[in-house]
Amino acid sequence: MDINRINTVCCWMRNLSNQPNILNMPVSTSDVTNIREGLLVVAKDIEREQPFLSNQLMTIKNRLFREVPVSWNIIHxxxxxxxxxxxxxxxxxxxxxxxxGQGDWWQFIHPKIAEVSKKLFLDGSYANAACDAFIEINDRVKRLFQVVKPGEKIPDGDSAMKTVFSANTPLIEFCDRSADSGVNTQKGFMEMLAGAMSALRNPKAHANIPIEQEDAMRRLIFASMLMYKIDEAVLYSKIIEPLKPQ
Known part of the structure; x- marks a missing residue:
């Protein structure tokens, strides 16, 4: 299984689906070709070891795009x-x-998360590694608030997430919110970020809660997903992000 090829195809699809107003915009033939051919190669590559998933890729591949005739010789x-x-x-x-199935799972962890958590994790400080990952998310969002609302009182924790990524009046948007899908995306990630602050950042601050290695890994992966989503929001909202204080 060529993991780099799978990751490449996945990134193509995510990047395309995250484009502003993508549901109302025609897709280029090059994007269609790249995605379809990439999925075909992945499906063939895993056919012997993962027949069910290979079949799923092939079946869904044929439904990824819909053709709409615009004139007798033009199709969008x-x-x-x-x-x-x-x-x-x-x-x-x-x-x-x-x-x-591999030891080097850190390649999937967001660099900002790895920076604050990797050494702690490798030293066996699993609770601190997991806790610091969400503290880093909180600190980053607070710095982003300062960029958008300079001079105003900076919220913290779940309040910061609900203010910066508000479902109704966001300071920073994840995507185009003109359609229901965009509204749901904004609301969903706001709630995930706010929930992470309450459930995964705060408890360690109030009690010495032990966390096992596998649980810490799951938390770091979740924190990385959220941090990558913040990357997308910063890019989409054209925010010039300040450097992290040393």
Whole structure:
């Protein structure tokens, strides 16, 4: 299984699906070709060891795009968001299986998370490693608030997440919110970030709660997913992010 190829195809699809107003925009033939051919190669590559997932990739691949005739000689191609989500989910399963089967899982951890948590984790300080990952997310969002609202009182924890990534009046957007899918994306990630602050950052501050290695790994992976999503939001909202204080 070529994990780099799987990751490349997954990134193509995520980047395309995250483009502003993508549901109402025609997709280029080059994007369609790259994604379809990439999925075909991945499906063939895993056919023997993962026949079910290979079949899923091939089946869903044929539903990824819909063609809409504009005139007798012009056809516009649009993505099918439901099929896109299904296909990305299959690719994520393959990536997760590879993650569980190899030692160097840190390549999937966001660099900002690895910077604050890797040494602690390797030293066996699993609770501190997991806790510091979410502290880093909190600190980053507070710095982003200062950029957007300089001079104003800086919120903290779940309040910071709900203020900066508000479902109704966000200071920073994850994506285009003109359609229901965008509104749901904004609301969903705001709630995940706020929940992470309450459930995964705060408890360690109030009690010495032991965390096992596998639980710490799961928390670091979740923190990385959230941190990568903040990367997307900063890029989409055209925020010039300040350097982290040393």
């Amino acid at each position: 191609i649009y993505i099918n968001p439901f099929a896109f989500g299904q296909e990305i989910e299959v690719l994520d399963i393959l990536l997760a299986q590879n993650l569980n």
